Amino acid sequence: MPDTPPVSIKLVADRAGVSPATVSNVLNNKASVSPVFADRVRRAVEELGYVADGAASRLRSGKHSLAGVVVPDLTNPVFSAFVSTLERAARQDGFDLLVVSCDNAADQEADRLRSIRSWRPAGLIVIPCDGAVAARLPPGAYPPVVVADRIPDDPRFDLVAVDNAAAAGAVAAHLAAQGHRSCLVAGSTLRISNVRERWEGAKAAAGPMAIQLIESGLDPAIIRQHLRARLLDGPPPEALFTLDHVTTLVAYQLLADLGVALPRDMGFASFDEAEWMRLVTPPITAVRQPMEDMAEAAWRQLMRRIEGQKGAPSLLRMTCAVEIRGSTPRRRSGPRTAAA
Structure with missing residues (x-):
């Protein structure tokens, strides 16, 4: 056409x-x-x-009714729930929402942050790829920015996040209390502040349980490769704790392919909860982040900045819920090696 x-x-x-x-x-x-x-x-x-042309109309009138959102990956249900809540909040306040994602890539995030400024949004909410979001903001004037979920290296941002260490520590303590003597913790990369905090929290709460970290990367194929190599290299851990949704999904599929039965052969827990984790058998023990509450709090703070509120950065850390389900009780009858 x-x-x-x-x-x-x-x-x-x-x-x-x-x-x-x-x-x-x-x-x-x-x-x-x-x-x-x-x-x-x-x-x-x-x-x-x-x-x-709505953008041109806003420029002519001087009125701002557009806000921007940048997230690492819209296919992740954790981020999509966050954006969905933001869209409802924005609509109630008479704002349109411009949503972009960056495929978990810092260079793409920098490009999105540059291009989104041309739309002249009144403000921006960013879930950054990692803590270095300040370095990726373009020079010159920029609208108010609220950072959510992942903790920035620069303390000058308004921040809405969760207490990652406490939630991960609760899972590690639960696994230890179930009698698991060893736990493999798998997360994307310690460059992401959330993953780093979750690992530190799990390590601090593990008690007598031996605990080991594997940084499995961001690409599902690489995650599977790293996890498979570790699970087949010597005695497998008695529990596996994954620190993000993508790693959880890959690990769950891998364990099924290897013939590992949950929880008989291995306990299994995830930091990020998704609906499928409640529907499988056994259901998966998981940390449920209050993504909707985080989105609403981030939007309220952005509106305050848009309306001219000054002052020190706002720092809000929310509490997660730990949902204990059937994938973590220890029911081992003896040592088992993962099948090839």
Whole structure:
């Protein structure tokens, strides 16, 4: 289908036999236009299929009704739940939301942060790839930014996150209390502040349980490769604790492929909860982050900044819920080696 140029306001004005200013007044519901001219303009708009340029209209009026959101990966249900809640909150306050993702890549995040500024949003909420988000903001004037979920290296940002260490520590303590003598903790990379905090919390609460970390990466194929090599290299751990949703999903599929029965052969727990974890047998012990509450708190703080609130950065850490389910009780009858 051939491309057609967008219908301009001048073309609408020519069709209606009025000036472009009159068209603008009708589209903006100005009372100064006579009903006859207003009807002619509306008919021309309908006949031509004219669509107003919202970004240009905001620039002309000086009004800000657009906010931006940058997330690492929209396919992750944790982030999609966050964005869905933000969209509802923004709509209630009369804002449109521009949502972009960056495929967990720092260079793509920097590109998104540059390009999104051209839309002139009133403010921005960012779940960054890692803590170095400040270095990726373009120089010059930038709208208010609220960082969520992942902790930035720069303390000048407003932050809404969870107490990662406490939640991961609760899982590790539970695994130890169940009698698991060893635990493999698998997470993407310690460069991500959340993963780092979760590992530190699990390590501190492990007690007599031997605990080991494997940084499995961000790509599912690489995660599977690293986990498989570790599980087949000597005696497998008695429990596996994964620190993010992607690692959890890959690990669960890998354990099934290796013939590892949960929890008979190995205890299994996840930091990020997703709906499927409640539906499988046995259901998966998981940390449930309050993503909806985090999104609402981040939006409220952004609105305060948009409305001109000054002062020190706002720091909010929320408590996670640990859902203990059937994948973690220790029911081993004897040592087992994972099948090839």
